[in-house]
Amino acid sequence: MDKQRKFDMPAETDIAWCPGCGNHMIRKSVLGALEALDVARENLVMVSGIGQAAKAPQYLNVNMFNGLHGRALPPAMGIRLSNRNLTVVVESGDGDMYGEGGNHFLHAIRRNYDVTIIVHNNMIYGLTKGQASPTSQRCMTTPVQTGGVLLEPFNPLAVAISLNAPFVARAFAGNVEQTQSIIMEAIRFKGCSIVDVFQPCVIFNKLNTYKWFKENTVDLPEDHDPTDRMAALNMAFKEDKLPLGVFYRNTGRELYEELAGVGDTPLFRREAPGDAAFSAMLDAFR
Amino acid sequence: MQPYPDDFSMVFEGAAGQGVQTITALLLPILKKNGYHFFSCTEYMSRIRGGSNTTEVRITGKKRQAYTARIDLLLALTAHAFDRLRHRLHDQTLIFAEKEHFGEHCDQRCIDTPLGKLADEAGGKMYANTVALGIVLAVIGIPLDKCTGFLREQFADKGEEIVENNLKAVSLGYNFGQQVPEAKNLKVPEPALENGSELLLMDGTSALGIGAVAAGCNFICSYPMSPGTGVLTFLAKRSADFGIVVDQAEDEIAAINAGLGASYAGARALVTTSGGGFDLMQEGFSLAGMIETPIVIHIGQRPGPATGLPTRMEQGDLALALHAGHGEFARAIYAPGTLDEAVETMQHAFNTAQQYQIPVVVLSDQYLLDAETTIAIDEIKRLPKERGIVETEENYRRYAFTENGLTPRGVPGFGAGIVRADSDEHDEQGLITESFEMRQRMMDKRLMRLAALQENALPPKVIGDLDNAEVVAVSWGSNRGVLEEALDRLGDSRFAGVHYAQVFPLRPDTAALLGNGRRNVAVIENNALGQFADLLQRESGIVASHRILKATGEPFSVEEIIEKLREVVNG
Numbered sequence: 001m002d003k004q005r006k007f008d009m010p011a012e013t014d015i016a017w018c019p020g021c022g023n024h025m026i027r028k029s030v031l032g033a034l035e036a037l038d039v040a041r042e043n044l045v046m047v048s049g050i051g052q053a054a055k056a057p058q059y060l061n062v063n064m065f066n067g068l069h070g071r072a073l074p075p076a077m078g079i080r081l082s083n084r085n086l087t088v089v090v091e092s093g094d095g096d097m098y099g100e101g102g103n104h105f106l107h108a109i110r111r112n113y114d115v116t117i118i119v120h121n122n123m124i125y126g127l128t129k130g131q132a133s134p135t136s137q138r139c140m141t142t143p144v145q146t147g148g149v150l151l152e153p154f155n156p157l158a159v160a161i162s163l164n165a166p167f168v169a170r171a172f173a174g175n176v177e178q179t180q181s182i183i184m185e186a187i188r189f190k191g192c193s194i195v196d197v198f199q200p201c202v203i204f205n206k207l208n209t210y211k212w213f214k215e216n217t218v219d220l221p222e223d224h225d226p227t228d229r230m231a232a233l234n235m236a237f238k239e240d241k242l243p244l245g246v247f248y249r250n251t252g253r254e255l256y257e258e259l260a261g262v263g264d265t266p267l268f269r270r271e272a273p274g275d276a277a278f279s280a281m282l283d284a285f286r
Numbered sequence: 287m288q289p290y291p292d293d294f295s296m297v298f299e300g301a302a303g304q305g306v307q308t309i310t311a312l313l314l315p316i317l318k319k320n321g322y323h324f325f326s327c328t329e330y331m332s333r334i335r336g337g338s339n340t341t342e343v344r345i346t347g348k349k350r351q352a353y354t355a356r357i358d359l360l361l362a363l364t365a366h367a368f369d370r371l372r373h374r375l376h377d378q379t380l381i382f383a384e385k386e387h388f389g390e391h392c393d394q395r396c397i398d399t400p401l402g403k404l405a406d407e408a409g410g411k412m413y414a415n416t417v418a419l420g421i422v423l424a425v426i427g428i429p430l431d432k433c434t435g436f437l438r439e440q441f442a443d444k445g446e447e448i449v450e451n452n453l454k455a456v457s458l459g460y461n462f463g464q465q466v467p468e469a470k471n472l473k474v475p476e477p478a479l480e481n482g483s484e485l486l487l488m489d490g491t492s493a494l495g496i497g498a499v500a501a502g503c504n505f506i507c508s509y510p511m512s513p514g515t516g517v518l519t520f521l522a523k524r525s526a527d528f529g530i531v532v533d534q535a536e537d538e539i540a541a542i543n544a545g546l547g548a549s550y551a552g553a554r555a556l557v558t559t560s561g562g563g564f565d566l567m568q569e570g571f572s573l574a575g576m577i578e579t580p581i582v583i584h585i586g587q588r589p590g591p592a593t594g595l596p597t598r599m600e601q602g603d604l605a606l607a608l609h610a611g612h613g614e615f616a617r618a619i620y621a622p623g624t625l626d627e628a629v630e631t632m633q634h635a636f637n638t639a640q641q642y643q644i645p646v647v648v649l650s651d652q653y654l655l656d657a658e659t660t661i662a663i664d665e666i667k668r669l670p671k672e673r674g675i676v677e678t679e680e681n682y683r684r685y686a687f688t689e690n691g692l693t694p695r696g697v698p699g700f701g702a703g704i705v706r707a708d709s710d711e712h713d714e715q716g717l718i719t720e721s722f723e724m725r726q727r728m729m730d731k732r733l734m735r736l737a738a739l740q741e742n743a744l745p746p747k748v749i750g751d752l753d754n755a756e757v758v759a760v761s762w763g764s765n766r767g768v769l770e771e772a773l774d775r776l777g778d779s780r781f782a783g784v785h786y787a788q789v790f791p792l793r794p795d796t797a798a799l800l801g802n803g804r805r806n807v808a809v810i811e812n813n814a815l816g817q818f819a820d821l822l823q824r825e826s827g828i829v830a831s832h833r834i835l836k837a838t839g840e841p842f843s844v845e846e847i848i849e850k851l852r853e854v855v856n857g
Contacts (some may be wrong), residue, residue: 016718045698047547050709056719062696064706065550067543068573074507074540075547081531082505082551085699107536194726262531268552268675269699272502273528275668281499281524282666285486 003078006041007060015059017052021200022173026120027059029171029179029197029207030091034060035044037184047076049101052127053120053199054094070100073108073117077256080113083266086258089187091146094121098154105156105207109192110164114257116186116193120173122201123208130204140207159227160194161248167193168232168248172213173200175244182246191253198232199244222246289376292347294474294488296422296835297371300363303335308415310341312440312656314421316433317345318487318660324587325767327353327657328841332512332596338366345426349765351624351659355843358472359425361418363401365389372471380468382421397466404462408455409447416452420459425469437467485660490650491762492718493625493661494584495520498556499528500668501584505553507533507544509563512596512727513652514586515556538563542570542581549579550707552650552675552697554636558584562593563601568610571645575615577707578685578693578732580646580674582632587651589839598839599653601763601812607647608790608821616642616735618743619790622650624764624782626660627787628654633669634744634788642735643695646653649789650784651812653841654764676702683714687727740791746799748782749773757806757854760830762786762818770846780855789818796826808832808854810847 008031014191017023034044046057057064063086063138067075073094080088097119108115124142125131131144139148143259160168167189171179186193198217218240218241225231232248256284273281310326317324322344330339330805342356357374360382362369375395376383380389392398399421416437417520423433434453441449462728463469479485488735490497494517498506508518522532531553535541539561546553546666559567564585574581585607589600607619618638620631632648639646678696681705686693696705711728713719747766750773752758757780761769766785771781784800786792793799800807800822809819810831814837819830834850836842 031540041704042702043699045551055718058708061704063704064708064716065547066706066708067546068709071539071543071570072534073544075550078505078532078544078547078549078553078555079551081533081544082548082553083697084644085697086551100332103536104540107540164765237292249597260531260533261526263529265529265550266552266699267504267531267554269527270502270504270529272671273499278500278668281496281527282663283484285488285492286483 003081005035007031007062009059009061013059015054018203020202021121022122022201023053023056024175025176026118026179026197026199027056029062029176029183030056032176032184033179033187035182037187039087039187043085044089047072047079047088047090049092049096051090051093051096052077055095068094071104073101073104075134075175076110076115077111077113080115081257081260081262083268084262084264085266087229089116089118089188091118092120094119094123094135095125098156102134105158106163109160109165110258112166112192112253113189116183117195118183119194119196120197120199121156121196122205122269124201124205126201126204131199133266137207155236156194156196157247158233161233161236164229164250164253165194165248166191166250166253167246169194170196170198170242170244171245172198172217172244178244185246191255216243217244219243220247289356291473291587292475293350293354294345294358294472295356296343296359296361297340297357298343298361298418299338299340299367299371299668301336302331302333302339304363305415306339306363307341309422310343311342312437313418314487314658316423316428316436318482319436320428320432321477321481323349323475324480325350325352325657327653329839334660336362340371343673345475348478350771352843352844353361353653355767355845361422362388366392366490376470377507380425380466380472392710397463397468397711399798404458405455408458413451414722416455420456421440421463422455424463425466425472426474430457433489455548455813484663486663486666487658487660489627489656489658490625490628490654491516491520491656493628494632494648494650496666497629498636499524501554501633501636502671503636504529505531505548506558507535507541507548507555508558509535509538511542511560511563511572512586513588513655514558514560514563514584516655517584532790539570539836540564542567542583542696543573544675545581546570546574546577546579550577550697552700553751555580556582556584559587560586560588561590561606564603564606564610569612572611572613572615573709574645575611575613575617575732576709578643579707580643582635582639582646583809584648584650586655589837595839597652599651599764599812599841600837600839601649601651601817602837603647603815604649604789604813604821607649614729615732616644616739617646617790618642618644618645618739618788619649620787621763621789622787623654623762623764624783625659626665626788627766629666630669631787637669637672640672642739643674644735651764667841675700677701678705684716685712685728685731686714687731691731715797720729739827740794743791743793744788745761745793747785749785750781751779752777752782752784752799755805756780757782757808757851758800759851760786760800760807760809760818760822762789762811765812768842768844768847769810770852771844775844775848776851781851786818792822792825796822797828800826800828803828806831806854808851810832810842812841813837
């Protein structure tokens, strides 16, 4: 076994994921990325919603805000705007991020504060026992979608690129090395970075298995230019073989925390207004 | 002469977009500068143009903070005024209106007032409101030369021509007003002070905003919703001065969750909304209870259910605030009724949230938020602040068990410890658990603070001689002013009043204060069911003998409360 590293939980920690679940591999990639980047532990906050994927921060020895289902992004923003020294990484599932929290996903991209959003995308609802998720493929049958999924799947990459999310990538949990490298790049990137990670659910998703992902994914072409937004969008629309890698990168967007004039001093260190400033405010009512 | 010589009530009416609020915006500072006691409240329709909106301005012999139904002077710009306000007029009401617009409603009380013509003379229709101001100043009897300096300042940045036209307009109106013979019969209360230099003029929204600044609020995230939006705009306007982070959320769910994230990271966070918005926040409210994270939520109440009457007043969301959020956890609810109470309770709200690590609600309503009056500068108190944040050490446990259930609160990035917040049931470190024993201990921890919250609740304001009263009239929130005035005008030792600016929890001595069932208790509230009366019964065992309720969307008038209290003793 590896020696205890700074983000490792004690060995006796009970991890609530099923044996063989893709989450284990994503955890390995995230841990590897955090160790490799040597992020200061006291300044890292992992934020999540609810679901199996959203338990991820529970299994790292790190600051954590494990909030409500679908609501990982609003607290992530609150944390980031309150203390710019903090590195904020959100980790949640496809149902949490694209279903229940879809509106926050859109508006986090519009704001573009510095956050890394890692979405465990297994195309199924695992914790609630196998119903369709927003990314489930059409015609897959489930206990609720008994005649097959009727809805067009949500395309997170195309949505993100069309909103000009400045960093948009996709990885496959089965490829730990590539996933780790993309996550490292995403964390280093200043702005709203989105990493959608294909993750097999070995219990409930009998369609999108390890084998299926291996057969149906392919690396982005070597000549893909991630600064070309239309090319990125084209890649995001590809359905025959689903490309993996960094689709889009735009270093030209301003950070919300800069635009909103959030200062460098964390809010917890700021003193309440002094008497002179307070009196000046009151004088306006004279 | 009007019915009450120490009280002169004026109402200005106009369609949305006619700028009738200009009259009040100019008149109130003039009244303040000249040392008058006055109170102004406003009602308006949910539309941008048209309709019929009114503002009441009362000049009173002593400090009053309530709405009166009676109108002594009506200045009406639309014909709707008559139908909407006829029940509030009396035999001697002076009505200033243009015959052309008021038509059939013109009776002997009506003074044909050529606002349009005088405005044209001054430079155009846009000056009609300044003409109206001139009329009002003449009727009140404030010398025009005492106002010109102020008016010049007000219009200075619009250029010399506009300044001159406005001065001409006010003077034309003034001359017109001086020549109205009926106006000579009016008795407007004299100014109470030499000048108003130690007074501030503001509305309830500003008082809450000032309270938030005083409390060190440095984060607000909200989605606009009337009438709660004003607090957001107040803080946004001052965000650069006071280093307040302002975010307009995509929805109310985002607002409260962002507030909780900010608070977790050490911000002093506020969220403002109305009842419908708070409905959406309830899961976040429950989260605050679970993660023991301070947050203050201002709810500007308006009549529901659903969209209800968006621009009107009601006290219908007490039960909502009281029961909001699934599961069981501690909370506190404040409900200020005056400007000084608004400033103070907002600070109490932040302190209570920090000290007890809980969600705290401040309930207001449109009437309180929009009402304008003066407050002496020394009535604005800054309370000592609860900081409630500690530097963490290596093995910090966010939910470590303590004697009083409160764990010193660490924030990420301050100290060597790890700070975890978990909406799942959790252990002392903040990690998910399914242990029944841990669940029980954490529930006990979170609920242990209830007793301290109760002990330290704000004592209510006692009005009059409670010991010898037969009837205790109880108010909460914005009804303080109307209760105080009604009791004063009744001048009857059989009545006393108790006003609650904190409505939950109630102090342990509540039943004793209200007479342990030996007195009639009449609870006054702007809702249909008597939500505070229910709360009072549940918390103290005191059963309201009378419930004085109103849920039309309008505030209680002084006249109504006097009448209802008389009925209590007369059967």
